[in-house]
Amino acid sequence: MTEKTIFKKIIDKEIPAKIVYEDDLCLAFYDVMPQAPVHFLVIPKKEIASVSDIGPEDGELIGHLFAVIGKLAAQLGIAEEGYRVVSNCGVNACQTVKHLHFHVMGGRPFGWPPG
Ligand code: AMP
Numbered sequence: 001m002t003e004k005t006i007f008k009k010i011i012d013k014e015i016p017a018k019i020v021y022e023d024d025l026c027l028a029f030y031d032v033m034p035q036a037p038v039h040f041l042v043i044p045k046k047e048i049a050s051v052s053d054i055g056p057e058d059g060e061l062i063g064h065l066f067a068v069i070g071k072l073a074a075q076l077g078i079a080e081e082g083y084r085v086v087s088n089c090g091v092n093a094c095q096t097v098k099h100l101h102f103h104v105m106g107g108r109p110f111g112w113p114p115g
Contacts, residue, residue, distance in 0.1 A: 007043050007099035021072055025064050028072055028104075037107030038078050042069050048100040051089040069104055078106025 010017045010029065017029035020040050031039045042065055048054060054062060073079040083106030088095040 005047075005097055005099040007041075007097055007101065008047060011043070011045050020076070021068060023068075025061055026068055028068060031103065034105075035103075036084075036105035036110075038076050038083070039103065039105045040072065040076075041101045041103055042072070043099060043101045049098045050095060050100055051087050054100070065102060069102060073104060073106065076106070078104075082106065084110045 004012070004014075006015065009015045011027055019027065019029045021028040024045070026042060026044050028040050028042045031041055044058075044061055044065060046058070046061060048058065069085060070079070073083050083104060086103040086105070087101065088103075
Protein backbone atom coordinates (compact mmCIF):
# COMPACT_ATOMS: atom_id res chain seq x y z
CA MET A 1 0.00 0.00 0.00
CA THR A 2 1.32 3.47 -0.87
CA GLU A 3 2.00 5.94 1.92
CA LYS A 4 -0.68 8.58 2.57
CA THR A 5 0.16 12.06 1.31
CA ILE A 6 0.45 14.85 3.85
CA PHE A 7 -2.85 16.25 2.56
CA LYS A 8 -4.62 12.91 3.04
CA LYS A 9 -3.31 12.93 6.61
CA ILE A 10 -4.80 16.43 7.05
CA ILE A 11 -8.14 15.20 5.65
CA ASP A 12 -8.05 12.24 8.07
CA LYS A 13 -7.16 14.63 10.94
CA GLU A 14 -3.94 12.75 11.63
CA ILE A 15 -1.97 15.99 11.44
CA PRO A 16 -3.23 19.49 12.26
CA ALA A 17 -3.90 22.31 9.83
CA LYS A 18 -5.44 25.75 10.12
CA ILE A 19 -8.71 24.81 8.48
CA VAL A 20 -10.68 27.60 6.79
CA TYR A 21 -13.58 25.55 5.47
CA GLU A 22 -14.72 21.93 5.26
CA ASP A 23 -17.64 20.06 3.72
CA ASP A 24 -18.29 16.52 2.50
CA LEU A 25 -16.31 17.04 -0.70
CA CYS A 26 -13.45 19.35 0.12
CA LEU A 27 -11.19 20.99 2.64
CA ALA A 28 -9.56 24.43 2.67
CA PHE A 29 -6.64 25.30 4.95
CA TYR A 30 -3.86 27.88 5.20
CA ASP A 31 -0.54 27.07 3.54
CA VAL A 32 2.28 26.60 6.08
CA MET A 33 4.67 28.59 3.87
CA PRO A 34 2.49 31.46 2.69
CA GLN A 35 3.56 33.27 -0.49
CA ALA A 36 1.10 36.12 -0.01
CA PRO A 37 -0.68 37.84 2.91
CA VAL A 38 -3.59 35.43 2.29
CA HIS A 39 -2.61 31.98 1.02
CA PHE A 40 -4.81 28.96 1.44
CA LEU A 41 -5.19 25.63 -0.33
CA VAL A 42 -8.43 24.04 -1.50
CA ILE A 43 -8.31 20.27 -1.94
CA PRO A 44 -10.84 17.58 -2.78
CA LYS A 45 -11.30 14.83 -0.19
CA LYS A 46 -11.20 12.40 -3.10
CA GLU A 47 -7.63 11.29 -3.76
CA ILE A 48 -6.72 12.73 -7.17
CA ALA A 49 -2.98 13.12 -7.70
CA SER A 50 -2.95 16.19 -9.93
CA VAL A 51 -4.79 18.11 -12.64
CA SER A 52 -3.63 15.40 -15.07
CA ASP A 53 -5.63 12.81 -13.14
CA ILE A 54 -8.98 14.63 -13.19
CA GLY A 55 -11.53 12.53 -15.07
CA PRO A 56 -14.87 13.39 -16.68
CA GLU A 57 -16.58 11.91 -13.63
CA ASP A 58 -14.98 14.66 -11.52
CA GLY A 59 -16.66 17.56 -13.29
CA GLU A 60 -19.16 18.31 -10.54
CA LEU A 61 -16.47 18.03 -7.87
CA ILE A 62 -14.13 20.45 -9.66
CA GLY A 63 -16.99 22.88 -10.17
CA HIS A 64 -17.70 22.68 -6.45
CA LEU A 65 -14.05 23.38 -5.59
CA PHE A 66 -14.11 26.55 -7.69
CA ALA A 67 -17.39 27.69 -6.17
CA VAL A 68 -15.77 27.25 -2.72
CA ILE A 69 -12.66 29.17 -3.88
CA GLY A 70 -14.79 32.12 -4.94
CA LYS A 71 -16.82 32.09 -1.74
CA LEU A 72 -13.76 31.91 0.52
CA ALA A 73 -11.91 34.59 -1.45
CA ALA A 74 -14.84 36.92 -0.83
CA GLN A 75 -15.09 35.94 2.85
CA LEU A 76 -11.36 36.48 3.42
CA GLY A 77 -11.43 39.88 1.77
CA ILE A 78 -9.25 39.26 -1.31
CA ALA A 79 -11.91 39.09 -4.01
CA GLU A 80 -12.36 42.79 -4.59
CA GLU A 81 -8.71 43.58 -5.36
CA GLY A 82 -8.11 40.26 -7.07
CA TYR A 83 -6.31 37.03 -6.33
CA ARG A 84 -4.48 34.20 -8.04
CA VAL A 85 -5.46 30.52 -8.24
CA VAL A 86 -2.64 28.11 -9.11
CA SER A 87 -2.38 24.36 -9.43
CA ASN A 88 1.15 23.08 -9.89
CA CYS A 89 1.14 19.90 -11.96
CA GLY A 90 4.21 17.69 -12.24
CA VAL A 91 7.95 18.20 -11.95
CA ASN A 92 8.42 21.32 -14.12
CA ALA A 93 5.71 23.11 -12.16
CA CYS A 94 7.32 22.11 -8.81
CA GLN A 95 4.38 20.05 -7.54
CA THR A 96 5.53 18.69 -4.18
CA VAL A 97 2.34 17.08 -2.83
CA LYS A 98 0.69 14.51 -5.07
CA HIS A 99 -2.85 15.31 -4.03
CA LEU A 100 -4.74 17.79 -6.23
CA HIS A 101 -4.72 21.24 -4.68
CA PHE A 102 -5.48 24.79 -5.70
CA HIS A 103 -3.38 27.55 -4.18
CA VAL A 104 -5.47 30.67 -3.58
CA MET A 105 -3.30 33.75 -2.98
CA GLY A 106 -4.23 37.37 -2.46
CA GLY A 107 -3.48 40.55 -0.59
CA ARG A 108 -0.67 41.67 -2.89
CA PRO A 109 -0.14 42.18 -6.63
CA PHE A 110 1.20 39.30 -8.74
CA GLY A 111 3.28 39.67 -11.86
CA TRP A 112 2.52 38.20 -15.24
CA PRO A 113 3.98 36.19 -16.87
CA PRO A 114 5.01 34.17 -13.79
CA GLY A 115 8.73 33.51 -13.30
P1 AMP B 1 2.88 22.35 -4.42
O1 AMP B 1 4.33 22.71 -4.50
O2 AMP B 1 2.03 23.02 -5.44
O3 AMP B 1 2.69 20.84 -4.41
O4 AMP B 1 2.37 22.93 -3.06
C1 AMP B 1 2.29 22.24 -1.85
C2 AMP B 1 2.04 23.28 -0.80
O5 AMP B 1 1.66 22.63 0.39
C3 AMP B 1 3.25 24.16 -0.47
O6 AMP B 1 2.93 25.51 -0.69
C4 AMP B 1 3.50 23.87 1.01
O7 AMP B 1 3.91 25.00 1.73
C5 AMP B 1 2.13 23.37 1.47
N1 AMP B 1 2.16 22.47 2.63
C6 AMP B 1 2.97 21.39 2.82
N2 AMP B 1 2.68 20.80 3.98
C7 AMP B 1 1.66 21.51 4.54
C8 AMP B 1 0.92 21.39 5.75
N3 AMP B 1 1.17 20.41 6.65
N4 AMP B 1 -0.04 22.30 6.01
C9 AMP B 1 -0.30 23.30 5.12
N5 AMP B 1 0.36 23.45 3.96
C10 AMP B 1 1.33 22.57 3.67
